[in-house]
Amino acid sequence: MYSKGQGVPQSDEEAVKWCTKSAEQGNANGQYNLGNMCKNGRGVPQSDEEAVKWYRKAAEQEESYAQDNLGFMYLNGRGVPQSVQEAVKWYTKSAEQGNASAQFNLGLMYENGQGVPQSDEEAVKWYTKSAEQEDADAQFKLGWMHDKGRGVPQSDEEAVKWYTKSAEQGNASAQFNLGLMYENGQGVPQSDEEAVKWYTKSAEQEDADAQFKLGWMHDKGRGVPQSDEEAVKWYTKSAEQGNASAQFNLGLMYENGQGVPQSDEEAVKWYRKAAEQGDSDAQFNLARKYKNGRGVPQSNEEAVKWFRNAAEQGDSDAQSQLKEMSKKGFLS
Incomplete structure (x- = not known):
């Protein structure tokens, strides 16, 4: 209650006080919450070692959220020596209890072959369990696996299904990929307007690829009225994040004076950035x-x-x- 300020003034210090009392009596939920406070430096000095201590106590009592967090600490070497095997161990314990976050994390471990033999089929298995619990990251990953035919038969329709679920929860990568599906008419009727809709949502979350695509749609007048100024706006946002295609296109806009004052110097600047990334154009x-x-x-x-x-x-x-x-x- 003190942590969230529910019914009492918000106070991390008071939250730590009562979590500590509970944790020291062996309460797994108190131990997990105290671990979070130590991990995030809320009400106590930040300490990964203390966080691991309390996560472990809770995890050994089968607290699934603590098991998931302990897996994270091992994966990233925070408060413990880095160990992908230990990460898999704790993710698995948590995932088998139905923890959606751990199921997603375990899926990543199988997809990347970290601490386990690489297996797209196992990755899909765990992504599916997590996605069915509405985990947006897992829904995106499951869409991608269907999109690329990894661990499952390739299916544009299944890809669109899961991309949509993830995109509607605000996942920027899913929004971008869903935009691609609409632009190319994969698994859905082709629609530049729908593509622009999803590219915009992703671009507004600073996805560089979506920003480039949105710039290109404005550049070509596809799904939106043609606008050099809007094209330059989105190309610039993407280019500044290092997208080589956006850098090249922005160079073209400066060379031709489209949406910006003509400038060979600016054109060279952006061509060089893209060229150094290997863009042949x-x-x-x-x-x-x-x-x-x-x-x-x-x-x-x-x-x-x-x-x-x-x-x-x-x-x-x-x-x-x-x-x-x-x-x-x-x-x-």
Whole structure:
């Protein structure tokens, strides 16, 4: 009651006081709650070691939430030496009691082969148990497994079903993937408007891929009125988070003066960021800028470097440019 301020003034210190009394008498719920207070530094100095101590006492009494949290502490090496085997042990104990969080976590361990032999089938088993209890992360993962045909037969319809359940609970990754399904007409009738709806929800939660996609939909006028300004807005948000496709497209907007004042310098800035991440289109455009001395000092050496990077990825235009520069004696 003190922890949540229900019926009394909120006080972490009072909450710790009464949790401690309960925990010291062996009450598993009190031990679990005291572990949380120690883990989060609420009412007591933060201490992973103390958190583990109390989680363990509760976990050994079969308190499923404490078992799940103890698994987390072992997985991340907090307050104990890191051990994926111990993490699996405690996640399993909790999951078998029906704890949805532990079921999801155990699914991740099987999917990634951490502490257990890798098994998509086991991952799906535990994701399903968790998803059926409305865990949004598990619903997303289960949708993804159906989407990719991992551990289950591939099914766009099942993917959409679980993505939708997760997306409606606010999971940004599920919202993005559901947007893709609507854009491509996979498992649902194709709808740019529905795609934009879900991309927007995800983008507003700072998902960089969704921000790029939303920018592209505004850029092309798909599902929304065409708007260079809106395209630039979302490309910028995504690009600043490191999305290479958004960085390249933002470079194009600056080069062409679409939705922003024309600027070769800004175009070069964003092409370079994308090029350094291996985007072949950005590498080609950056090479072109060096070749022509637009936004950067003219440099055949830099032009050749970036044309070559793009050409090695199979860019035919870059390969043609290299042949032309070779004829002029610019290749070393």
